[in-house]
Amino acid sequence: MDSLLVNNFIQKYRKELGWTQSDLARQAGLSRQLIHAVEGGRSKPGIEVALRLARALKCTVEELFPLPEEWQLQSWPGLEEGRCQLARVRDQWYAIPCGDAGSFDLADAVVEKTGTELHIQPMQPLGHLPDSVVICGCDPGLAIAARMAELESKGSARPLWRSVSSSESLRRLAAGQCHLAGVHYSGQSGSLNVEKVRAFGLPFEYDLIPFASWEQGIMVAAGNPRGIREVEDLLRDDIRFANREPGSAHYSMLEMLLAAKGRGVPAETPLTVRSHGAGAQLVASGVVDAALGLRAVARPYGLDFVPLLEGHFDLVLPRDLRSHNPVGTFLDTLASLPCRRQIAQLPGYATA
Template structure:
């Protein structure tokens, strides 16, 4: 009949009972309870189950929400990351080293491919926030920045494996992910830099971008990168240098994106100046934005992953295979959300789904690549 009390629920049973001129005994008899149960509810020791709450509301001629309601959270200090101007108060919140950071749920970097429920609502001024989830939920939620669309699949598996843990994924280039990690704005950074000879690109990227870093570099997956083109490949694109042909409209990625770095390296090796490519400076911020431009006839070629091209029914011209890794600071290895994500990557159910994505190879998933 009873459930454990919740500090977030306010009980007005005594106030409403007195207004209706019922004693505890009278109300208990009408509802079919013992007087002690009414006393415990009014004292805040217990919350009734749904059936009892409905009977109380009926006898007292009011609503359940009038008797029991959720305590509104007070506004707390928060730092808004990324967005300079914001029109939507809905934000995703990351608690990192006891500080609250808010990321807008609107704007170019807000979502992978889905809308998300907010963790909080910004107050005017954008430096205070009303939290919409419990402190325990906030403590157990990890933030992953990166541009691999499969990160969202990891997030879903994390919640399936442990319902009190969560992994929020937000789009950012490899360079931006590392910068945000260095500034303390995320728990995990996803990167996929390209190897140069025998030098591991991701390890070298960490050494240059994160001075005195202590933590782990954990493999997420291998995937194929290349050029997305319309079905049938009407311009017969075979390699990056073909982008310099007349009549080809191309859309690029932003500076700092690993795919743009890959393209630039390929063009330099072929002695092709960037200016030879039409619309080289036309930028999109995600793989899916580039795919949509091709679908709508705005451009002919865009950088992306084989999995994204397949999802949008486009053809794909492979350039290379690269390993995407997760960069995790040492002090976050005990974080509930981070630990659950690492455990999830060891599970066959997640690895099997990841392997089903076109161009993905999960043979390395969960492997520790390096310790710093």
């Protein structure tokens, strides 16, 4: 990937020392204007300038100015033309699509397409970006925790939450594309998270961190005009139903509940959605009569809710990432009383 910027980590090392650009200029015997241009990635330093900067910042030239192959960006699943955010998981940098179609998250890069190839152009050197913790999982309470963690860190640790199913979260965690993955598999007698994660076969040691419990069920229009009372009603000929994708936790829940009644999930469903919010939007707009989801998601859309099971949402954390500072910041926020109280106020929620 060709970049319009000269990537560097000058700002990172400078801020660790508590220096301004003027401070660095004095220590390195260079002009502040030159520091500004090189740090901003708009000027390629010569050998003498690079050596002076490295000596002043007490690091190596290689640490300040990594070779292009050492910071090459990989595309996250679903990356297309448009805007993206950049984050490092272990030693690999990823270009992550900005939220959903309605997201106005600040982007770190733009993605352009030439033929079948995507070209990722950072807007600033990677060394300017805050350390990130990438979180996958479909619990909307994660949005609250992510925002609180960012505020408490004063912007030094940036949580990037992406709402994807439990199975997809585990796939991305196994591939090294995120730091934390959320799961909420449920059985008739309680949570199946431990069994499901073990059966997935993650290629590293991990811990399960309890996050919250919630009401899982069927989101229906206000007043429940179609008279949907139980899971079998979703199979009625007069019901338009938006299913979740096979392999997702809600699809597995539907499969289990119908099997207990001697029924099976339809081989084909006219509509399939990949998030609680997408299902709620379809019900609210009258496109479908029902969709699987959470009471906490149904309420803001003015929908009624038919409870089916209590779900338990856990976070899967690879043990080698526990010492990663943004991960620790996020976990500290999760354990804090203000965060737990905020999440417990969501309809149908209880903190773990």
